[in-house]
Amino acid sequence: xxxxxxxxxxxxxxxxxxxxxxxxxxxxxxxxxxxxxxxxxxxxxxxxxxxxxxxxxxxxxxxxxxxxxxxxxxxxxxxxxxxxxxxxxxxxxxxxxxxxxxxxxxxxxxxxxxxxxxxxxxxxxxxxxxxxxxxxxxxxxxxxxxxxxxxxxxxxxxxxxxxxxxxxxxxxxxxxxxxxxxxxxxxxxxxxxxxxxxxxxxxxxxxxxxxxxxxxxxxxxxxxxxxxxxxxxxxxxxxxxxxxxxxxxxxxxxxxxxxxxxxxxxxxxxxxxxxxxxxxxxxxxxxxxxxxxxxxxxxxxxxxxxxxxxxxxxxxxxxxxxxxxxxxxxxxxxxxxxxxxxxxxxxxxxxxxxxxxxxxxxxxxxxxxxxxxxxxxxxxxxxxxxxxxxxxxxxxxx
Numbered sequence: 001x002x003x004x005x006x007x008x009x010x011x012x013x014x015x016x017x018x019x020x021x022x023x024x025x026x027x028x029x030x031x032x033x034x035x036x037x038x039x040x041x042x043x044x045x046x047x048x049x050x051x052x053x054x055x056x057x058x059x060x061x062x063x064x065x066x067x068x069x070x071x072x073x074x075x076x077x078x079x080x081x082x083x084x085x086x087x088x089x090x091x092x093x094x095x096x097x098x099x100x101x102x103x104x105x106x107x108x109x110x111x112x113x114x115x116x117x118x119x120x121x122x123x124x125x126x127x128x129x130x131x132x133x134x135x136x137x138x139x140x141x142x143x144x145x146x147x148x149x150x151x152x153x154x155x156x157x158x159x160x161x162x163x164x165x166x167x168x169x170x171x172x173x174x175x176x177x178x179x180x181x182x183x184x185x186x187x188x189x190x191x192x193x194x195x196x197x198x199x200x201x202x203x204x205x206x207x208x209x210x211x212x213x214x215x216x217x218x219x220x221x222x223x224x225x226x227x228x229x230x231x232x233x234x235x236x237x238x239x240x241x242x243x244x245x246x247x248x249x250x251x252x253x254x255x256x257x258x259x260x261x262x263x264x265x266x267x268x269x270x271x272x273x274x275x276x277x278x279x280x281x282x283x284x285x286x287x288x289x290x291x292x293x294x295x296x297x298x299x300x301x302x303x304x305x306x307x308x309x310x311x312x313x314x315x316x317x318x319x320x321x322x323x324x325x326x327x328x329x330x331x332x333x334x335x336x337x338x339x340x341x342x343x344x345x346x347x348x349x350x351x352x353x354x355x356x357x358x359x360x361x362x363x364x365x366x367x368x369x370x371x372x373x374x375x376x377x378x379x380x381x382x383x384x385x386x387x388x389x390x391x392x393x394x395x396x397x398x
Contacts, residue, residue, distance in 0.1 A: 002128055007069050009121035014065050016113055017058075025054040025061070027109055032101040039097070041203035042088050061102075068125055071132070076253075082136040083251045086144070087192035088205045089153060090137060095130040102126060144249035149181030149216060154194050154246040160218065162241050165305040166298075169271060170236055171211060171222045177244060184214040186255030187278035188362065188390065191221050192248035195231055199238060206231040209274035209364075209390075210250060211306075213282035219247070222305065224271040254390035256282070256362055263356040265293040267373050269345065269365025270303070275390060277306055279362060284317055292317075293354050297325040297345035297369070301333040323350050345369070347376045355380055364390040 017024065033040055044053065060077065067073050103123060107114045145152040161173035174191075176182055187210075195204040208221040226232045239245070256279045258264055264283060266276040273296055283292050294314075298304050304324070314322050325346070326339040333339060341349060354361075361382065363373045370389050377387060 002068065002124060006121045006124050009118060010065055010068050010125045013113070013118060013122070014062070016110055017062050017065055020109060022054045022058045024105060024109060025057040028057070028101055028105040029054060031105055031108075032098070035101070036097055039094070042090070042094070042205065044205070064125070064129060071129075078132060078136065079253045082133055082140060083253050084207070085133065085137050086140045087190070087207050087248055087251050089194070089248060092134045092138075095134060099123070099126045099130060140251065144183065144251075147183040147249075150183040150249060152249075154248055156244050157219070157247045159239060159241050159243045159245065162239070165222060166307075167302045169222050169224050169274075169305040171220055172235070172239070173218055173220050174245065174247065175218045181216050182219060183249055184216060185210060185250035186252075186257065187213055187282045188255035188275045188388075189250045189252035189278075190275070191219050191250050193221075193231075194246040194248060195234060196246065197234065197238065200230065200234060204231045204234070207251075209278070211274040211277040211281075213278055213285055219250075222271070222274040222277075252390075254364075254388065256360075256388070258360055260286070260289045263290045263292075263359035264288070265295065265354045265359055265361045267295045267345070267361065267363035267365075269297045269369035270299075271305070272363070272365030272369070272390075273305060275364055276362065277309075280310075280313070280320075284313060284320065288319065290319065291356065291359075292320050293350070294320065294322045295324075295345065295347075295350065295354070296322075297327070297365075300326050300328055300330045301338050302330060304338070307338065321353060345372070347373070351380070355382075358386075360386045360388065362388045367391065 029043075033043075060081070063074060063077065064071070071078075103119055103126070106122060107119065141152055144150045156177035157174040158177050159172055160175045161171075163171050163173075165171050190207040190209045193206050193208065195206065208223055210219055211222045212220045223232055223235045225236045254275065256264070264279070266279055268276045276294070276296075280292065280294060294310060296304075296310075301307070304326070310322060314320050323341070324339040325341045325343060326333055327342075327344060329335075329339060329342055335342075347354070359382075361373075361377055363370055370391070374387060374389065378384070
């Protein structure tokens with residue numbers, strides 16, 4: 001428990017943090033990777049180059065400083081970050097390294113403001129936050145280990161199938177090398193891979209959405225090839241059927257939990273359909289009674305992953321309704337057969353069908369897409385408790 005004096009000092013540094021903005025976290029990462037290069041094998045360096053990771057960390061640090069007297073308001077963010085951390089196999093001792101570089105960064109960037117009193121307050125504040133994360137992550141590690149078919153750390157899985165789902169997306173079916181069962185998961189969660197190969201400059205941890213319902217035997221993930229993406233290009237170009245990958249247990253705070261009579265609307269843009277497919281798979285396999293709406297937007301038919309699978313399911317399940325938007329259809333894309341509308345997703349075209357009492361809405365895709373979905377549904381009176389979304393990459397919010 002932090003005392004009032006410590007809380008007051010930390011909150012007094014908020015203007016300093018705001019003026020520094022992401023320069024604070026950019027300096028922090030440069031410092032940490034310089035002195036502890038082994039952590040390059042833990043952090044996603046692609047997110048460092050794009051600036052997403054420093055921006056996400058700055059947002060988290062600033063939010064903590066502003067709410068240090070009421071950390072409960074940060075519980076959702078803490079859970080999301082803790083879930084991500086377990087996918088990187090973060091260890092308690094690594095928090096000490098991060099804390100050291102954070103304090104040294106404050107001293108180096110603001111030497112006049114970084115009085116011994118300020119540094120001591122931030123040391124206590126960081127220590128309290130680290131304890132929260134360490135405790136929650138240990139709970140997750142133990143929970144994964146105690147599940148039927150569960151484990152802790154990495155486990156060897158064999159690539160049983162590798163299948164092109166679109167021009168950019170490939171799915172991988174993974175089975176445990178030891179022949180044992182695998183832990184169940186909630187639809188919407190992701191699988192963590194630890195990639196270690198001579199062709200990679202660093203070890204890479206990546207999280208890919210599980211795209212089928214849990215069955216206790218195997219996992220299926222889908223990977224989109226990203227321009228310049230170290231891990232995605234490795235998965236597409238180097239990983240073959242029969243290869244072994246090191247896998248950490250499923251994780252994630254974005255998942256579907258609904259009753260059989262709850263209408264469900266699944267909305268996706270691009271590769272955001274991967275967690276939606278797991279949700280759809282579970283709903284249909286469990287004989288969901290209420291309406292299910294599958295709304296998807298992508299560039300064209302060549303980018304439309306799982307198209308044939310969704311069409312087959314639509315024919316087999318009377319309560320499944322689908323609507324697809326192609327932004328720029330190709331010449332061979334057939335209206336009413338491959339897609340229903342041209343352009344970006346326009347929810348007004350399906351408003352009468354998807355606005356139902358008690359319906360829950362799950363959406364995933366690029367940030368502008370999700371912001372549009374959330375804004376439109378909120379404008380129609382859908383309360384936040386019925387809106388659920390996933391942001392790929394470093395923690396961000398809409």
